[in-house]
Amino acid sequence: MNAPSLLKADDLSVRFGSTDALVGLSMEIQAGEFVAVVGSSGSGKSTLLQCLAGIVRPTSGSVLVNGERMERWSDRARSEWRLSNIGLVFQFGDLLPELSLLDNVRLPLLLAGGDVHAAAGRANDVLDRLGVLGVADRRPGQVSGGQLQRAAVARALVHSPAVVLADEPTGALDTTTGQLVLEALLEAARERGSAVVLVTHEARLSSYCDREIVMQDGSIVQPVAS
Amino acid sequence: MRDSALGVRLAGAGGLSGWLRMVLMAAGSAAAVVVVFTSFGLARVVDRQDARAQHIAPVLAADAGSANVNAVLIADGWERRELRRVVLASDVDVPTPPGLSRPPSAGEVMMSPALERLAATEPLIAGRFPQARGPLIEPEGLVAPDQLLAYLGAPSSEIGPLSSVVESFGDPSASSRLDPRAARTIAMLIALLLIAPVVMFMVVCARLSANSRTQRLVALRLLGLTRRRTQLVNASEIGVTAAAGSVAGLIVWNGWLWLQPEVRLGVFAWYSSDIRLPVWQQCTIVGALVVTSVAVAATASRDAISQPSRTRRDRSSRHISPWRLAPLTAGAVVLIVARVRADVTALDDFESWVLLFGAGLGLTAIGLVIAAPLAAVFIGRTMMRSSRPPVLLAGSRLRHDPSSTSRVVAALAVALFAAGVAQTVAVALDRSAADNQHRIPAVVNLEIIGPATDANTYQSLSALAEPLASFRIGSPGNEIDAIAATCTQLRAATIQPLTDCRDGNVQLAQWTEPSTNNSSDPVYDALLAEALADAALPSPTSAPLEMTIPFVEATSHPQSSCHHSSPRLPRAGSTSRSLQTSTTLRRSPPHSPHNRPPQSGTRSSHRSTGSIPPAYTEASSPPEPSPR
Numbered sequence: 135m136n137a138p139s140l141l142k143a144d145d146l147s148v149r150f151g152s153t154d155a156l157v158g159l160s161m162e163i164q165a166g167e168f169v170a171v172v173g174s175s176g177s178g179k180s181t182l183l184q185c186l187a188g189i190v191r192p193t194s195g196s197v198l199v200n201g202e203r204m205e206r207w208s209d210r211a212r213s214e215w216r217l218s219n220i221g222l223v224f225q226f227g228d229l230l231p232e233l234s235l236l237d238n239v240r241l242p243l244l245l246a247g248g249d250v251h252a253a254a255g256r257a258n259d260v261l262d263r264l265g266v267l268g269v270a271d272r273r274p275g276q277v278s279g280g281q282l283q284r285a286a287v288a289r290a291l292v293h294s295p296a297v298v299l300a301d302e303p304t305g306a307l308d309t310t311t312g313q314l315v316l317e318a319l320l321e322a323a324r325e326r327g328s329a330v331v332l333v334t335h336e337a338r339l340s341s342y343c344d345r346e347i348v349m350q351d352g353s354i355v356q357p358v359a360s
Numbered sequence: 361m362r363d364s365a366l367g368v369r370l371a372g373a374g375g376l377s378g379w380l381r382m383v384l385m386a387a388g389s390a391a392a393v394v395v396v397f398t399s400f401g402l403a404r405v406v407d408r409q410d411a412r413a414q415h416i417a418p419v420l421a422a423d424a425g426s427a428n429v430n431a432v433l434i435a436d437g438w439e440r441r442e443l444r445r446v447v448l449a450s451d452v453d454v455p456t457p458p459g460l461s462r463p464p465s466a467g468e469v470m471m472s473p474a475l476e477r478l479a480a481t482e483p484l485i486a487g488r489f490p491q492a493r494g495p496l497i498e499p500e501g502l503v504a505p506d507q508l509l510a511y512l513g514a515p516s517s518e519i520g521p522l523s524s525v526v527e528s529f530g531d532p533s534a535s536s537r538l539d540p541r542a543a544r545t546i547a548m549l550i551a552l553l554l555i556a557p558v559v560m561f562m563v564v565c566a567r568l569s570a571n572s573r574t575q576r577l578v579a580l581r582l583l584g585l586t587r588r589r590t591q592l593v594n595a596s597e598i599g600v601t602a603a604a605g606s607v608a609g610l611i612v613w614n615g616w617l618w619l620q621p622e623v624r625l626g627v628f629a630w631y632s633s634d635i636r637l638p639v640w641q642q643c644t645i646v647g648a649l650v651v652t653s654v655a656v657a658a659t660a661s662r663d664a665i666s667q668p669s670r671t672r673r674d675r676s677s678r679h680i681s682p683w684r685l686a687p688l689t690a691g692a693v694v695l696i697v698a699r700v701r702a703d704v705t706a707l708d709d710f711e712s713w714v715l716l717f718g719a720g721l722g723l724t725a726i727g728l729v730i731a732a733p734l735a736a737v738f739i740g741r742t743m744m745r746s747s748r749p750p751v752l753l754a755g756s757r758l759r760h761d762p763s764s765t766s767r768v769v770a771a772l773a774v775a776l777f778a779a780g781v782a783q784t785v786a787v788a789l790d791r792s793a794a795d796n797q798h799r800i801p802a803v804v805n806l807e808i809i810g811p812a813t814d815a816n817t818y819q820s821l822s823a824l825a826e827p828l829a830s831f832r833i834g835s836p837g838n839e840i841d842a843i844a845a846t847c848t849q850l851r852a853a854t855i856q857p858l859t860d861c862r863d864g865n866v867q868l869a870q871w872t873e874p875s876t877n878n879s880s881d882p883v884y885d886a887l888l889a890e891a892l893a894d895a896a897l898p899s900p901t902s903a904p905l906e907m908t909i910p911f912v913e914a915t916s917h918p919q920s921s922c923h924h925s926s927p928r929l930p931r932a933g934s935t936s937r938s939l940q941t942s943t944t945l946r947r948s949p950p951h952s953p954h955n956r957p958p959q960s961g962t963r964s965s966h967r968s969t970g971s972i973p974p975a976y977t978e979a980s981s982p983p984e985p986s987p988r
Contacts, residue, residue, distance in 0.1 A: 184669050187582075189581075189582060189668060189669045190669050209587055210586045210587075213581070213584050213589075214586065215584075216583075216584035217584025217585065218584070220584065222582055228579050228582065229579070230370070230579055230580075231374060231572070231576075232370055232373035232374035232378055233369075233370075233373060242583055242584070244366075245363075245366075245580075245583065245584070245589075273374070273375065
């Protein structure tokens with residue numbers, strides 16, 4: 135018997151006005167696996183990620199979390215689930231520019247009701263693991279793009295989420311830095327046992343993942359097992 | 361971490377720029393508090409001064425038997441201000457006036473601080489109060505710090521036949537110098553006119569750095585904060601800034617009032633305690649302003665918080681609903697209704713009309729701000745038709761980010777509005793200051809409030825220094841205003857040197873007015889000759905005396921009712937204090953204030969306070985009923 139899927143998209147469709155962002159998409163994510171979602175711009179990759187995170191409500195179909203249909207949850211339930219179980223990394227980091235990297239990284243722990251000092255300790259550990267502890271007291275505007283993305287990765291991993299959803303995390307970085315950030319992300323996720331869904335339009339990055347899903351016009355066109 | 365603590369943390373976070381943003385927003389709140397406090401305070405001043413006027417008003421006995429009289433009430437004037445004297449009998453029991461620890465003794469004058477300051481700089485005023493100076497009247501006994509009031513002591517034998525019986529002080533039927541209802545209505549209108557731009561100003565302040573705050577909130581939502589918690593962070597961030605600013609404004613306002621016991625604004629003056637709002641009212645206003653700021657921020661961030669993904673993907677291309685025109689349309693309709701009703705509204709309904717007009721004004725002002733993005737979108741679309749890249753880019757910016765652009769426009773509009781109001785106030789203050797420079801002493805405008813008796817009795821009142829006689833002679837419709845006085849008295853009453861004045865002569869007063877051609881008028885001369893003949897007076901024997909016109913100016917004074925009547929003249933053969941007098945004459949213009957019919961009222965007044973040569977009294981018209 136297969137292990138139960140952590141997240142499952144079942145015939146997922148999302149429509150924005152007259153545009154179909156996702157059309158009858160189905161997929162599963164198992165615990166601890168790394169999945170690359172590739173495709174051209176506008177193929178629906180980011181929408182899929184936001185559906186999986188409970189940020190966007192599907193027009194039809196379902197996202198199943200441990201067998202429960204997420205669209206039946208309240209906004210509050212989805213938000214709380216996301217806070218505890220999802221780590222998000224975006225192309226531009228999306229850290230709060232007013233807070234230091236350390237404060238940004240420990241924010242998920244604090245928002246979840248964690249102790250301030252314990253949160254700082256864990257945040258320091260992750261920052262150290264990702265090699266940006268030295269700039270932990272700087273604000274996002276005061277560090278390089280690579281350091282910023284490492285901090286964003288640290289924020290996504292600090293609470294050991296079940297799934298890390300990364301939307302073009304290296305899109306704004308040069309190749310070398312992007313590769314370093316991606317390796318750091320995958321390595322830290324592997325240590326914590328987190329599954330990773332990596333959305334990218336760079337096909338070469340999919341080589342780091344267990345599985346690749348190719349999307350086009352809102353649908354999966356080529357599910358490939360590594 | 362508590363969400364509110366995160367909000368507070370975010371309020372000033374971000375280094376220097378964060379602090380600057382917070383200081384700007386707090387300064388906006390502080391300014392709003394000061395303006396709203398002042399607006400509400402002005403309305404309160406009206407009530408407080410009314411209460412003060414009632415507190416110090418003497419309660420007169422209905423039946424003033426001559427055995428009990430103890431006071432003479434005298435209304436006088438200086439420039440355009442009322443100078444009130446209350447002469448109290450020093451040898452009988454009289455109530456202690458408010459603001460004094462005891463009644464004045466005989467030959468003693470107790471002045472208000474403003475009167476004392478005036479007497480120190482104006483010899484003419486000092487000449488009216490030769491008595492010994494007693495303690496000053498405390499603020500408790502004055503309507504306003506600029507009130508000219510004096511309590512004088514005199515033997516009851518002098519007061520005897522004159523006057524009133526003051527039973528006590530504190531007449532609830534009395535009112536302040538302004539009609540309280542009209543004043544309150546004006547204050548309400550001012551408050552509405554001020555509060556509308558203040559609300560706009562607060563909206564602009566609360567939306568400072570709105571885009572970056574929106575992105576912060578979106579980031580928190582994406583992290584997993586619920587809508588409610590995100591709004592709590594937002595409310596805490598705005599609330600703490602607005603509260604800090606409001607408290608700062610509260611401290612500044614109260615501190616300023618504490619440092620300035622008296623507040624002056626042009627010709628207006630009041631005690632700080634009168635404009636200071638009660639603590640509960642201050643707290644309510646501060647609370648309301650903070651809630652307004654939070655509500656503005658919450659409303660503006662509502663879409664971003666409920667749909668963070670859409671905001672993140674397309675943060676600037678928000679749909680601008682045409683419903684934004686609704687408040688502006690409603691405001692315009694209310695203003696039109698107010699305009700229509702203005703022609704048919706009775707004075708009794710004036711307050712509700714002011715409320716309607718103010719509501720229309722406020723709604724229109726706020727509607728302009730709300731509708732501004734629509735205009736920005738329209739302008740942006742028009743500009744995007746251009747083929748010139750700069751215009752195209754600007755149009756695109758307007759089209760896709762109309763809110764931030766319109767906020768700038770709204771801020772400019774508020775700034776222009778504030779500058780306009782400030783300029784209007786400055787012009788008004790400047791004009792009032794210029795008016796005050798046109799100084800016209802009005803010694804002859806003495807008014808005795810109380811039962812009418814003969815003028816000679818006033819002459820005997822030691823509390824009045826060097827009284828003049830001003831009266832009207834001739835037959836009805838052909839009358840002349842005359843002043844019987846020594847040249848010294850006339851010089852004291854005007855600002856001209858009167859070098860041609862000769863005691864013992866009848867002289868024509870050439871009243872000078874800035875806008876009047878004082879050249880000889882044959883018609884006037886003929887009428888004057890006719891009146892002189894009618895009054896059995898000899899023709900003027902000397903050159904005309906140029907005098908400034910105390911009468912005309914004094915008619916604008918609330919207490920100048922004495923000009924509406926002919927004075928009661930003294931009995932023939934009465935004791936005369938001025939043995940050698942100069943009489944100046946002026947014919948009453950057909951439609952001058954002197955010829956107005958007597959107005960109803962409760963006071964009787966006398967313009968005449970001096971002796972008049974018997975020869976003139978025989979030619980005078982018979983005494984008329986006392987006006988007011």
